Amino acid sequence: MNSPVSALHTDKYQITMMYAHFKNGSHLKRRAFDLYFRSLPFGNGYVVFTGLERVIHYIENLHFTEEDIEYIASLDDQFDTAFLDMLRSFRFTGDIWAVPEGTIVFPEEPLLHIQGTIMELQLIETALLNFIGYQSLIATKAARIRHIVGDDLLLEFGTRRAQEKDAAVWGARSAYIGGFNATSNLLAGKQFGIPVSGTHAHAWVQDFDHELDAFRAYASAFPNQTILLVDTYDTLKSGVPHAIQVGLEMKKQGKKLLGIRLDSGDLAYLSKKARHMLDQAGLTDTKIVASSDLDEHTILHLKSQGAKIDSWGVGTKLITAYDKPALGAVYKMVARLEHDHWMPTLKISSNPAKISTPGLKSLYRIIDKRTGKARADFITLLEEKIDPKKTLVLFHPQQTFKRKKVKNFTAIPLHRAIFKKGQRVYAIPTLEEVKKYHQTQLSLFWEEYLRILNPEEYPVDLSKKLWNSRQTLIKEIYEQIKHELEE
Structure with a gap:
């Protein structure tokens, strides 16, 4: 069903780091990484997490072919034969936890948590970021458009503008x-x-001498699913009148013209005029489909102008995530296993937003029992337990003066075990199950967080223990740097 992705679908520096670890004797050291993103795309209030199924297929089939190894050996890096031999038997042996596809997620949340040897965790970084970053962007863009159109029919028309075959299919x-x-x-x-x-x-239409002949021929070929494109020449003077003529002929034959499609021009004006003409002719059931570089902003404006459009064909600006072509997901080491003890580690930056959160962690969604709505997401150390009988104190990780207390809540763990010791332990849901799950996720949030314009910031908070651990580690690193400079 899914073509295997080559082990070479990675950046060169992953292979060079694997080799450096091999030469250093550290390639089998166990480490832990988190995959997350730092900022929201499109000015949206959330992201729809997508891409896990492709990650699963990639991990399950991950290996180096003889052709792959021959190529690596041909590079200028002069890799040892022992290293190349090791690649021949390479398989993923680690553990992966992830939030389910379709989950509503937010910045700084560990969407995937991966444990394994440093060698295998470095190799998979590029592919995981590639799959999840792109697919989550498209799902989020699609959700924004769905939010605007309500119950209207939405059609994805982006293949010819996508960034190659895989982007079109997975998009x-x-x-x-x-x-x-x-x-x-x-x-x-x-x-x-x-x-x-x-x-x-x-x-x-252009392949016929007359537009009317083209419409009749198409209706004859597809009498039960006729939708006619009416803007090849003149929408209101030619296309719609000819479509109406064919629609009335079909009606006499006991058939129905399902719709017309508008692909250019002033869609608000043309759709209103076309709707009036169709209704006047008695074709009140004939729908109007619109395309032409649509996105959530254009559709919002068209609806505000009273456009009479029933279905929307969206292509370029959806499949390319036109106004935000990269999610900016990152993959950071969070812990090192030393002497059977996980030691937290982090990356420091002069930009506070880029300081990673160290350690093995759990991710919870805090649900208010009275309303059934989400109050916040809560990240804790793995060993921490949340007692729903006690008041939960939430505070902003950077602006710590922003605090609130939550009572009468349920803490829902978001992570699911996907792989254990290299073996999948997760039953992949069907696509329909993922789609339905996404809809239930949306129902957990107030409209203030879901609106596409100026959404309210949803709280993602750290436990006090995790926040203290982070601050302590930052302090220790800076003290170590200071000490080394003084030597």
């Missing part, structure tokens, strides 16, 4: 999770079971 899947109803991509339909949709292009 279609992500869009479906985020709320779209169908895709134009047949491979995505076959591979994932997504409903497919499509009509005809302008070339179909």
Whole structure:
């Protein structure tokens, strides 16, 4: 069902670090990494986590072929034969925890937590960031569009503008999770079971001497699913009148013109005029589909102008995440296993937002029992337990004066075990189950967090113990640097 991804789908420095660890004798040391992102895309209030299924298939099939090893050996780095021999038997042997696909997530949350040998954890970094960053972006963009259109039909039309085949196929899947109803991509339909949709292009009309003949021929070929593209020449003077003529002919035959499609021009004006013309002709059931470089902002404006559009075909600006082409996900080491004890580690930056959160952690969603709505997400040290009978004190990790107390709550753990000792222990849900789960996730949040314009910031807080651990480690690192400078 899914073509294996090459082990060489990585950055060169992952291989060079693997080799350096091999030469240093540290390649089998156990380490822990978190994958997360730092800021929200599109000015949105959340991200839809997507990409886990592809990560799972990648990890399960991860190995080096003889061709891969021959290529690595051909590089100028002069890798030892022993290292290349080790790559021949390489398989992932670590542990992975992740939030389920479709989960609503926020900055600084550990979406994946991975433990294993430093060698294998370095190798997989690039691919994991690639899969999750892109797919989560598309699902989030799709969710924004769904939020604007309400119950209107949403069609993903982006394949021809996507960044190559894989982006088109997996982007279609992500869009479906985020709320779209169908895709134009047949491979995505076959591979994932997504409903497919499509009509005809302008070339179909241009291939006939007369537009009316083109419409009649198409309706004859597809009498039960006729949607006609009406803007090849003149939408209101030619396209819509000819579509109406064909629609009335079909009606006499006991058939129905399902819709017309507008792909250019003033969509608000044209849709209102076309709707009036269709209704006047008695074709009140014929729907109007619109395309033409649409996104959530354009659709919002069209709706505010009273556009009479029933279905939306969205392509370029969805599949390319046009206004935010990268999520900026990161993958950071958080702990080192030394003498059977996990030692927390972090990356420090002059920018407080880029200081990582050390240690093995758990991620919880705090749900108010009275409203059933999420109050905050809460990150704790792995060994910490949350007692729902006690008042939970939440505070902002940077602006610690921002505090609130929460009572009468449920703490829902968000992480699921995916791999244990290299073996998958997680049952991959169907795409429909992921889509349904995403809808239940949305229901946990107030509209203030979901709106696409100026959403309220959702709280993601650290436990007091985790916050103290982070501050202590920062202090220790700076004291060590100071001591080394004084020597």
